[in-house]
Amino acid sequence: MTTRRAFLGSLLAAGAAPALLRAQPRLRDYPFTLGLASGYPHPAGFVLWTRLAGELDPLPVPVRWEVATDEAMRNVVAAGTAEASPDWAHSVHVEPKGLEPERWYWYRFRAGDAHSPVGRTRTAPPTNASPDRLRFAFASCQHYEQGFFGAHRHIAAEAPDLVAFLGDYIYESSWGREHVRKHSGGEPHTLAEYRARYALYKSDPDLQAAHAACPWIVTWDDHEVDNDYADDRPEDGMPRERFLERRAAAYRAYYEHMPLPERMKPKGPDMRIYTQLGWGTLARFYVLDDRQYRSWQACPRPNRRGGSNTVNVAECEALGNPNRSMLGRAQEHWLSAALAQSGARWNLIAQQTRMAQFDQLPGEGRRAWTDGWDGYPAARARLFDALLEHRVANPVVLGGDVHLFNVSELKRDFDDPASAAIASEFVCTSITSQGWAQERLNAFLPDNPHMKLLDSRYRGYVRMEVTAKETRADLRAMDSVT
Known part of the structure; x- marks a missing residue:
C-alpha cells in the first residue's frame, strides 16, 4: 500500500531527477589518459593525484578514490569522493590519513564508469623508527x-x-x-x-x-x-x-x-x-x-x-x-x-x-x-x-x-x-x-x-x-x- 507521504516523496524525487541528470557532467572520453601519481609520504599517509582529461564539460566531476593493501584492490582500507573542479583543470589531490606506517599500498580512481590504472605507493616509517x-x-x-x-x-x-x-x-x-x-x-x-x-x-x-x-x-x-x-x-x-x-x-x-x-x-x-x-x-x-x-x-x-x-x-x-x-x-x-x-x-x-x-x-x-x-x-x-x-x-x-x-x-x-x-x-x-x-x-x-x-x-x-x-x-x- 502506498502512503500519501511515500507518494509525495516519489513525486519530489521524480521532479528532482531531471535537474540532477542535467548537473552530471558527461565523460565523452576515457578520463585517465594522464595517469596517476602519489607523493610526500609520511607515517600516516601520502598525497594521491590524478587529472581528468579528454573532452569535459566545464563542471565539477565527482571522483571516487580507493586505497587498498593489495594490488587487486580487494582489501580497501580508505576511500572517499573528491571533486575535480574545472577551475583546477579537473585535477584531484587527495590526502588519506590514518594509514599504517612503513608499508606499501595500492590505489586507484573512478570517474563515472571509468577506472584508472592501479598505482603503488607507501607510507614513511614512524618518526622514531630506525629503518634498515x-x-x-x-x-x-x-x-x-x-x-x-x-x-x-x-x-x-x-x-x-x-x-x-x-x-x-x-x-x-x-x-x-x-x-x-x-x-x-x-x-x-x-x-x-x-x-x-x-x-x-x-x-x-x-x-x-x-x-x-x-x-x-x-x-x-x-x-x-x-x-x-x-x-x-x-x-x-x-x-x-x-x-x-x-x-x-x-x-x-x-x-x-x-x-x-x-x-x-x-x-x-x-x-x-x-x-x-x-x-x-x-x-x-x-x-x-x-x-x-x-x-x-x-x-x-x-x-x-x-x-x-x-x-x-x-x-x-x-x-x-x-x-x-x-x-x-x-x-x-x-x-x-x-x-x-x-x-x-x-x-x-x-x-x-x-x-x-x-x-x-x-x-x-x-x-x-x-x-x-x-x-x-x-x-x-x-x-x-x-x-x-x-x-x-x-x-x-x-x-x-x-x-x-x-x-x-x-x-x-x-x-x-x-x-x-x-x-x-x-x-x-x-x-x-x-x-x-x-x-x-x-x-x-x-x-x-x-x-x-x-x-x-x-x-x-x-x-x-x-x-x-x-x-x-x-x-x-x-x-x-x-
Missing part, C-alpha cells in the same frame, strides 16, 4: 623533444621507496640539436598553454609508469616557467607585472599536475614548495626552491636585463655582494633551523643545481656561471656555515640542472686544496636534455680537484641506497634516448 634502509632515485631535466623517457621505465622497474625530481619537469622552449618528437604549440605564457604542455609530457607512458610505481617528492627549476628567471625578473625584457602573471599561470599549472599537498596550493604568483620530509631516524630530506626567492643574477650579458652569464670572477663585482641570496632569507633561516633540529643519521639536501664550485677558466683566474651557486657564493658560504655550526650529521647534497653526472666534495674554501670536505654532492645527469661536450669538460678538471667525476656522455638518473653505515650512489646511464 631507504632506496630512492633522483632525476631532472626531461626535454620532450630531445629524447624518449626510457629512464623512467627503468626507475619504475627498480621500484624504489620514492623518487625525488629536482626540476625542469617540462620545458617551455624548443631548442637542441636533434628532435625525436615535437612540442605542440609555441612557448607557453597562459594557463591554458601551460596546461597543454604538462598534458603532453604526462601522456608519456614511461613517465606514467614511474609515477605509478612509488611516491614522488618534487621541486622546480626555471623551465617550468621561463629560462633563467630569477624571482620576478625574466630572461628577456618582459615588464614585471606581465611576468608575474605568467609565473602565476605556470605555478598554478605545476600544482595541477603534481602530487602536491593542499598546503602548497599557489596564491597568484606565490607558491611555497620548500619543505622537509623524514624517513624515521635514518634520513631527512630538505627540498629547496632556488628560483622563486633568489636575487637577480649578477652581471647579465650585454643588452639583456636578466638571465645567466659566464663571467671572469675578478671582473664581476656584484658576485661578492654578501646580501645576495639563492634561497631568499626566509628560506635560508628555515633551512638553518631545520638542520639544527635534525636528529637524522643522514641529511639529504634536495635542490635544483650544482652546489660545488666549477671553475671554467683553465690556469690562473676563475670563470663562473652566474645562474648556479657559483653566482651566489655568499649564500653558499652561509649554508656551509650552518652545516658546520649545527654539526649536521652526514650531509649529502643532491642536484641536477647541468645535464651531466658530477660527484664532488663540498668545501668551505674550494680554492684551498687542504680545506676539509664538509659534505658530499651527487648531481644527476638529465633524463633527455642534451649536455656538454666531454672534451670541453676534461679541460676543466685540473682546476677543480674537489670534483671526483664529471661525465656528460650519458643521460639517466641516480639511484641511492641509504643505510646506517653508508650511502651508496649508482649512476644509472642510458645507452641512448633517441
Whole structure:
C-alpha cells in the first residue's frame, strides 16, 4: 500500500531527477589518459593525484578514490569522493590519513564508469623508527623533444621507496640539436598553454609508469616557467607585472599536475614548495626552491636585463655582494633551523643545481656561471656555515640542472686544496636534455680537484641506497634516448 507521504516523496524525487541528470557532467572520453601519481609520504599517509582529461564539460566531476593493501584492490582500507573542479583543470589531490606506517599500498580512481590504472605507493616509517634502509632515485631535466623517457621505465622497474625530481619537469622552449618528437604549440605564457604542455609530457607512458610505481617528492627549476628567471625578473625584457602573471599561470599549472599537498596550493604568483620530509631516524630530506626567492643574477650579458652569464670572477663585482641570496632569507633561516633540529643519521639536501664550485677558466683566474651557486657564493658560504655550526650529521647534497653526472666534495674554501670536505654532492645527469661536450669538460678538471667525476656522455638518473653505515650512489646511464 502506498502512503500519501511515500507518494509525495516519489513525486519530489521524480521532479528532482531531471535537474540532477542535467548537473552530471558527461565523460565523452576515457578520463585517465594522464595517469596517476602519489607523493610526500609520511607515517600516516601520502598525497594521491590524478587529472581528468579528454573532452569535459566545464563542471565539477565527482571522483571516487580507493586505497587498498593489495594490488587487486580487494582489501580497501580508505576511500572517499573528491571533486575535480574545472577551475583546477579537473585535477584531484587527495590526502588519506590514518594509514599504517612503513608499508606499501595500492590505489586507484573512478570517474563515472571509468577506472584508472592501479598505482603503488607507501607510507614513511614512524618518526622514531630506525629503518634498515631507504632506496630512492633522483632525476631532472626531461626535454620532450630531445629524447624518449626510457629512464623512467627503468626507475619504475627498480621500484624504489620514492623518487625525488629536482626540476625542469617540462620545458617551455624548443631548442637542441636533434628532435625525436615535437612540442605542440609555441612557448607557453597562459594557463591554458601551460596546461597543454604538462598534458603532453604526462601522456608519456614511461613517465606514467614511474609515477605509478612509488611516491614522488618534487621541486622546480626555471623551465617550468621561463629560462633563467630569477624571482620576478625574466630572461628577456618582459615588464614585471606581465611576468608575474605568467609565473602565476605556470605555478598554478605545476600544482595541477603534481602530487602536491593542499598546503602548497599557489596564491597568484606565490607558491611555497620548500619543505622537509623524514624517513624515521635514518634520513631527512630538505627540498629547496632556488628560483622563486633568489636575487637577480649578477652581471647579465650585454643588452639583456636578466638571465645567466659566464663571467671572469675578478671582473664581476656584484658576485661578492654578501646580501645576495639563492634561497631568499626566509628560506635560508628555515633551512638553518631545520638542520639544527635534525636528529637524522643522514641529511639529504634536495635542490635544483650544482652546489660545488666549477671553475671554467683553465690556469690562473676563475670563470663562473652566474645562474648556479657559483653566482651566489655568499649564500653558499652561509649554508656551509650552518652545516658546520649545527654539526649536521652526514650531509649529502643532491642536484641536477647541468645535464651531466658530477660527484664532488663540498668545501668551505674550494680554492684551498687542504680545506676539509664538509659534505658530499651527487648531481644527476638529465633524463633527455642534451649536455656538454666531454672534451670541453676534461679541460676543466685540473682546476677543480674537489670534483671526483664529471661525465656528460650519458643521460639517466641516480639511484641511492641509504643505510646506517653508508650511502651508496649508482649512476644509472642510458645507452641512448633517441
